[in-house]
Amino acid sequence: MSKNSSLLGFALAGMAAGAAAWYLFGTKDGRKNLSKAIDGINELSSTLKEKASEGLECASEFAEKAKDKAKRKFEEGKSKFSDISDQVSDVADEAKKKGNRLKDDAEDLSRRAARGAEDLATDAKSKFKDNL
Template identity: 40%
Template structure:
């Protein structure tokens, strides 16, 4: 079992480990900063890195602008196609209405012709009945 002394020792060991890790990290960062800022080679390396980041930034900006232009073109094309479809639908709707009106007129004519024929037959049949 863990006694109070063992727990205390583990806690102190953990604190020491954390301190050593922190110190080593600080030492590594300090060495990197000294190399980059304190030596000619480090400054050259730093300048190259900064130039590389600037070039990457310019490239990304150009690609983003190109992508935006493409997206704008696609959006405009989609808008044009939408309007074409709407206009076509309206035209076809008008054509359908005109055809329906035409067929309605033809149906009236045929119905009238059928009624006239039926009346004529009825009249003829009545005359024949009256003769008999």
């Protein structure tokens, strides 16, 4: 009985496919409907292609904007780093100049102290000789 049911199912499916094929290919209305279906499929395909193209264009524009923004941010960071580097260099130069001035002042004070000590020693020597 199961075999007969399967055979009957295949026969009915074959008849339905045949009737659909005869309707689509054998009648004027069927050919019109088939033509409309093909036109609809072609239009859908064309629309899908257009939308895909628009999507690619939009993604490309987005990527370009992101690239430009990243480049701009990099240049801003580079400029800030350069400015800070220049400021650090200026501070270092100023500290070096100040260090050199302090060194020169210390040398001058030590020379004065040495001269003062010599003068005191000479005065003391002279007073010692005078008292003898």
